Amino acid sequence: MTHTPGPWQACKNGIVEGKSALVADVFAVEARSYDDETEGSEARANAALIAASPDLLEALEILTGLHDIDHEEIAACSCDTCNAHKIAFAAIAKARKTNA
Numbered sequence: 001m002t003h004t005p006g007p008w009q010a011c012k013n014g015i016v017e018g019k020s021a022l023v024a025d026v027f028a029v030e031a032r033s034y035d036d037e038t039e040g041s042e043a044r045a046n047a048a049l050i051a052a053s054p055d056l057l058e059a060l061e062i063l064t065g066l067h068d069i070d071h072e073e074i075a076a077c078s079c080d081t082c083n084a085h086k087i088a089f090a091a092i093a094k095a096r097k098t099n100a
């Protein structure tokens, strides 16, 4: 099973819509999670981030597939490029995990 097809859109009512289904309702989460000081701004930022997720995942998968990658070399190195690759691989694995 894969995620709801993109693009996803963050609507003003806190709903994040996919191409074929509702993805999230951040205001429902906000009502249970945040105090009055956030005034919905954090929930709207969360909706924007959620809505960008399919695009971010696609971009990471394209970027990490552009060149041959030696995973052992990356694991052994701590330069900025290798650290960015580690973060990218972890994010892709997190996004693709369906049994959480």
Ligand SMILES: [Zn+2]
Residues within 6 Å of the ligand: 074, 077, 078, 079, 080, 081, 082, 083
């Ligand atoms: Zn390196």
